[in-house]
Amino acid sequence: MTTPSHLGERLRQVRERAGLDQRDVGTSLGIAREIISYWENNRRVPGLAQLERLADLYGTTTAALLDEQAESTSSNPHTLLYRGLEPQEHDLRAQLQAWLRFLDRWAELLDESGQTLPGRQTPPKAEWHSPKPITDSRRARTLAAEVREHYHIGEDAVPDLQAFLDHAGVLVNRVSLRSGNDKLSGVFYNHPRLGYCILVNADHTPGRQQFTLAHELAHALFHYQTPGLICRAGDQDPKERFADVFAGHFLVNGDALRGLVDDLPDGCITDHYDVARLQPSFRISYAMLLYRLFEEGLITQSQYDTFKTYSPLSLARRLGLEVREYQVSVLQSPAGLGAFPPSVLEKIVEFVHDEALSPQSAAALLGVPVESVLQLLAHPEAASPEDAREFEELPSPPTPRRAAARRAS
């Protein structure tokens, strides 16, 4: 361990190495600069929770802050992921580090509970294995169709891609990356213990998030040789380009799109309202749908240029369509739990029931207030009279014997 008088010096040394001044750290932790100075001059000692925040911000671990030797003897397995960051992106690095800290702790919790962890993953289909990442965008259409076939998705829209990926064993987190990080859409990471993990920028609209998830799925299946990728809008890397084209074809199957356009009153796209009417069938952003229509030759360049000048939210409202796809969700209730997939939350409940976790330790693990975990654990609210009425309106359920007979026939 660091000797008592050296803790402050160690904090200063690691901060300076991270290229931060005391004011940056104070702002990031929401406390006065003077407090950071007190810590570094050994006049005061940070709390353990504050030390964890400092470790995130400096891109290291609490163990390494407390013990210099711990840092020199153990290599950080996540360092490769940081290659995609600019040196001045301290806040973003801290957000990523907090995500990685969650992943490491989640892996440790599962391991300590006796569960087998997958380790770094490879694609489920042998034909997708390749010594090098696939970057030829001309193959994206065929591979998107193969992925849909492999997962039995058919040609329809995937209503909730996060739920689908969760079911497929990919750990997805939706994290608010705060303003200033708008260009970052997502991160793919082949975690050394948990395998495929994806982070999505929760500050984007659901339509954009759906695209990001499909994009990161392409990285997972066809760029799994790379430990991790940080994805930003407009990135010209061939892997990013491939993932973009794949996501377009995966989310909007060309044949399904043509079929729906054929079914329009005029058998073709005549105006921007037609695009707005097609949008709910695919649950993606208006921009992405326009792009795919143009790519499939179903609208002209002139239509594409004109339609993209309209507000999709306003078009959907005028037609009385669902507008959720265009709006960033500002409130997630219970606070913070929206960042996690159903499988993680279910497991958390199970761990609390088994006394492997307390509500407090679950909250600390997830980085949410304890009150959110208490709400998660609470007995579900009683069905409203409206909920109950719907059951009354349904036909009587078949008896078990009849149901079994039907299955047999």
Place this chain on the structure above:
Amino acid sequence: MILAMFVDGDQLPLLSALAGGSVFVTPSILNPDERPPFIDDPTSEFARGVYAAQQDLRQVRYALRAHRRSAFYQDELWQPLALTRSELELAHHLSSREARDQARKLDPRFKAKSVSAADAECAAVAITRGLELWSDDGGIVTLVRTLYPAQPVVRLCALLARAVNEGQLDFEAALDVHERIFKGELLLWSTVSLIEEGGLVFCR
């Protein structure tokens, strides 16, 4: 968590009576350097509850929580404890897998797979300074009872039982606080209840 229950449940006089003065609080539980209202998610457990409540003040329970907790920052009932470096290191150890493995060796029934920074820090200070640890976190309570059997640890229900046994509260009132306010309104996760037998109140 215990502190939050008393503050959110508007039970400060009872907390004061139980403490016989002030309660000592460590920075990961409640940090005097962080003050509401919060612009970003703060670090301490108590403040994170305020920050979350601030996001939806239209709901009465969130507005009440934000109001009561914000007011508590000015209250003289709590005293912040400054950690020493050895306490920080002990807290880090108590939150580690090594400590849990050690506990499992001593008692194979030990179940906890994780301990929060805030609870580990509280325990480290109580152990080092010979203070009574008030915690309702099952993980840290069993960890401390296994590794430091001489360390006094009191859970939330036992605090209410103590209040009745010491004449600070009658049984019905304590039962109301525990069942209706803590468990019912504040969703306290607990399987025990207050029981009165032979003139003594305890938890089962």
